Amino acid sequence: MALTSMPNQPAKGWKTLAPLPDPIGYAGMVAGVLDGRLVVTGGTQWSHPLWLKGTRKFNDEIFVLDSIEGSWCRARAHLTEPCGHFATATTADAIYFAGGTDPKGCRTAVYELRAAGDDYVFRRLPDLPKPTGYAAGAIASGRFFVLGGVADPASTSPSREVWSLDLKKPDAGWTRETDLPGLGLLVSSGGSDGDSLFVFGGMTFVEGKPVPSTTAYRMDQPGGSWERLPDIPEPRVGINSPCPVLADGAIWLVGGYATVWPGAQRDHPGFAAETFRYQPSTRTWSHGPSLPNVGAGDRDAPGDAGPVPPIGAPVVVWKNHVIVIGGEVRISTRTPAVIAWPLTP
Template sequence: MVRAGTGKRRTTNFVWICVGLLGAGLIADLLWASSSSSSSVYHSIASNWLPSKSDTLILPKTILQNNTTKGPSKDKKDGLPERVLTATFADLPAPELKWEKMASAPVPRLDGAAIQINNLLYVFAGYGTIDYVHSHVDIYNFTDNTWGGRFDMPKEMAHSHLGMATDGRYIYIVNGQYGPQCRGPTAHTFVLDTETKQWQKMPPLPVPRYAPATQLWRGRLHVMGGSKENRHTPALDHWSLAVKDGKALEKEWKTEIDIPRGGPHRACVVVDDRLYVIGGQEGDFMAKPGSPIFKCSRRNEVVYDDVYMLDDDMKWKVLPPMPKPDSHIEFAWVVINNSIVIVGGTTDKHPVTKKMTLVGEVLQFQLDTRKWSVVGKLPFRVKTTLVGFWNGWLYFTSGQRDKGPDDPAPRKVIGEMWRTKLSL
């Protein structure tokens, strides 16, 4: 038999114990909040936290670095969803741009290349899928917004991770990866006469490279960095070759000053007789050892925000860094009114899932002030996109887009063409 008095005392004691624990927890929480080490503790917890399907990870301000997350909504102007950034810190605050979808490219492309000459965008090679690569050129006409004029590339020419530059008629192409998956690089170089559609060979590079920074500067074709033959190790090498009117004036490449930091997937731009190298990464996917198809295997990559300029004394100068690390932007840039505009790319890996994180902003580097700004938001995040600018319109096509507004990981390879009016 249970006594009523005993039961009442037990109930009272239980209530007081709960109150005591609650008070102790509140005091501990206040002490934790006032502790100077609270930020690092929270960071440690957050970095080991595994999100559920619908949770949003909130990171401290030291990690956010002025980034914001907003609730889901619809933009009244273009009907595009405002992005909700789940469990990551990649998106930067950016003005909304009104994007218009144009005719898609004849084929989807990843890691392709593009060069604009006047009103024509020449789009080269690239992956169709991880097991299939393109070996032709498509042309987009900005005047009438149509695709046409397809023609084949040389059989020995690389299919992705190309280096490329133009003098306004001739397009110079250096090495890259030959074949699908993570096959090896080639040292072959070519030049295309865009008026006759004829190809010619040029002296091969001293060694093969993946995705080197490439540009014409002061009568010489400069090739810098990229990845070494194993596809992962960053290269610091810098070579140049004198060229004119689509012909090499020398039989061998000249060794130049090494680039300060190696690696592939960077923007390389010449403006007002200055050569700039922007962004990029160290490391990349490699072929799985022993794989008969050279199956791609993920390795550690470090994306960076570095900006370098080569000056009159052939010395590298360090310029203000990008708003955030950005890679896979080698053909995702244009020059507009004394500024360099960069579209999309990839940034630091997702802090929880460690997956690749795509970039969804349009960045501007003002050359006179040497200041960076975020000038717009893309309709979705995308890497290795191909960019052009014509008659006030900013265009981008191809690449690999995100999984959706709340997932910045890469998913579908696209051939879509988009444009927006951009006044800078």
């Protein structure tokens, strides 16, 4: 589709914050703001890239950042078990994450994470009805939504199912919502303006082959039907999530990729620097600031200091900045880089 006339913006406005306190970094983390601090946990990294027969490690540590100029510290608390790649969303005082993956496969567990003085506590919520990894998450109308995903990490049959949990009455369990239109999706990205629910991009499969998606959908209220929105200007898989909503109501799609790399894993060119913004009030797309890209580092290392465009990174609005934390920057290569885009006061 045609974009509005807003030109593609350069990457020079990004700030580089202190890197995560792990030299490799993680993808598939969750993040949010608790008691004014930026808090991240979970995720995965590789000991070596896949072509060097590396093994995957799941994270259970919690990392905390007090200020834009500060350095990360490790919290005393840990996840109940190492895991990552959840459906996730946040409120003003809690981080919610559901499903995901661990060394055994996809998970059903659902948690709420809150601050408790100088530390953090987890509350177990009702399990998802079935194991679900690589799903999108969002909170709309007081309900935590989990959209799509797969029951097995190796699956080529992603789900169309949408489930929601009333955060005021979580013991009532999960409610089946209207299925996503079309084919099932994994690694799509969710967003919400508080009331309406949005889902963007992701990967589907046609005759067993992966097909990056341009789709965008909106549900106005729980129990409602899905509305097809104008397509994303190009396919986007693994958009860093949840998609932040800006002061003018625009929803910002940061990162992802448009095509499946057909070449050798070691030669992977990296992911998309171009970003897009969707304005619900006008149903139009525009370009956002491009992500910073200093170029690939050592291609045989499991981590890249960056900054280079990531996928699978959590995005948080904090202290008048949009923060993108870590992520995957090439196949099985992570980054500890943390970047921030200043918002206009």
